[in-house]
Amino acid sequence: MLPFESNYLAYLLAHPQQQTSAEQILSNGTKIRLLGVGAIELEPATLTHSSRAIVLSAGIHGNETAPIEWLNQLLDDLLGEHLVISEPLLLLWGHPQAMIAGVREIGTNLNRLFNGAHKHGVQDLEHQRAAELEGWMDTFYRRYSFRCAHYDLHTAIRSSVHEKFAVVPYTPQRAPNLEQFALLQDCGVDCLLFFHQPTTTFSYHSAIHYDADAFTVELGKVRPFGQNERAALRLLDDRMRLLICGGKSQRQMPDVDRCRWYQVTDVINREQSDFRLNFADDLANFSTFQSGDCLAYQAEEPVLVDDGPKSVVFPNAHVQVGQRAAILVKQLAAAECARIIYG
Numbered sequence: 001m002l003p004f005e006s007n008y009l010a011y012l013l014a015h016p017q018q019q020t021s022a023e024q025i026l027s028n029g030t031k032i033r034l035l036g037v038g039a040i041e042l043e044p045a046t047l048t049h050s051s052r053a054i055v056l057s058a059g060i061h062g063n064e065t066a067p068i069e070w071l072n073q074l075l076d077d078l079l080g081e082h083l084v085i086s087e088p089l090l091l092l093w094g095h096p097q098a099m100i101a102g103v104r105e106i107g108t109n110l111n112r113l114f115n116g117a118h119k120h121g122v123q124d125l126e127h128q129r130a131a132e133l134e135g136w137m138d139t140f141y142r143r144y145s146f147r148c149a150h151y152d153l154h155t156a157i158r159s160s161v162h163e164k165f166a167v168v169p170y171t172p173q174r175a176p177n178l179e180q181f182a183l184l185q186d187c188g189v190d191c192l193l194f195f196h197q198p199t200t201t202f203s204y205h206s207a208i209h210y211d212a213d214a215f216t217v218e219l220g221k222v223r224p225f226g227q228n229e230r231a232a233l234r235l236l237d238d239r240m241r242l243l244i245c246g247g248k249s250q251r252q253m254p255d256v257d258r259c260r261w262y263q264v265t266d267v268i269n270r271e272q273s274d275f276r277l278n279f280a281d282d283l284a285n286f287s288t289f290q291s292g293d294c295l296a297y298q299a300e301e302p303v304l305v306d307d308g309p310k311s312v313v314f315p316n317a318h319v320q321v322g323q324r325a326a327i328l329v330k331q332l333a334a335a336e337c338a339r340i341i342y343g
């Protein structure tokens with residue numbers, strides 16, 4: 001039997017160090033396994049109708065509470081048999097210790113430690129956690145011969161011109177996944193960022209190792225537990241429930257008029273301890289800069305925008321030296337979006 005009947009999040013925050021594995025079968029035949037701290041696997045009664053092995057992760061950054069709470073509610077509805085999955089599902093809560101502390105990270109940014117990066121450097125809490133999360137994902141995906149999907153759910157530190165957006169990992173060998181882009185639009189995510197190089201994020205890890213349809217999905221602004229409005233994630237909730245229950249969306253193609261698509265062009269790393277951004281701390285994500293504008297100072301040298309206009313996303317001057325302090329993106333024209341969609 002599982003050691004909780006509902007509200008796994010409360011159990012998780014009360015037992016962040018260790019959880020003994022346990023298993024339970026619901027009356028509808030769904031098998032639920034608690035694998036360890038923050039990891040729960042669900043298998044439908046019959047796999048014949050399944051087509052995908054789906055991973056939903058939240059709380060890779062501990063203070064990004066909206067998707068953490070959403071995932072908990074989803075699990076409650078599964079435990080209460082208000083919905084029945086047709087696809088195998090792995091639910092991961094990334095960083096319980098940081099959730100308890102109410103912080104993004106404790107030692108290292110967990111979302112820079114995947115794709116094996118956790119093997120290097122000081123083995124702190126996050127390094128161990130990345131290895132653990134990779135391990136559960138690996139076992140899960142290898143068990144099924146289905147197409148893999150992974151939605152890694154986040155919220156952003158600052159406000160954003162586009163409230164919701166998703167990062168598309170760099171997989172140049174693959175054709176653009178139009179059906180997935182339509183699914184993201186159904187979730188209220190019209191804005192996509194096509195990344196331009198390999199990284200060590202969780203979604204890149206699943207995309208590159210398991211050929212998963214994988215995205216880092218940003219769902220609004222960071223708020224403390226209990227202060228999120230459920231209505232803000234309604235579209236995501238509806239679409240994800242449809243997905244895990246094997247329902248089909250009406251749309252297989254993204255709506256070109258709604259596309260706000262950007263190519264990532266530059267990564268600005270904090271290379272010096274005196275690195276500073278040349279704009280206000282509360283500047284919104286996707287704020288636009290022109291060619292020649294000064295974005296930051298690195299050892300008193302200005303960092304200038306070239307080939308503008310470009311927009312700045314995820315700026316954070318307080319990262320560790322050597323880490324990413326911002327990315328720059330360039331919006332694709334409507335004609336380019338149409339070319340990607342219609343060929």
Ligand SMILES: [Zn+2]
Binds near residue numbers: 060061064155
């Ligand atoms: Zn995050």
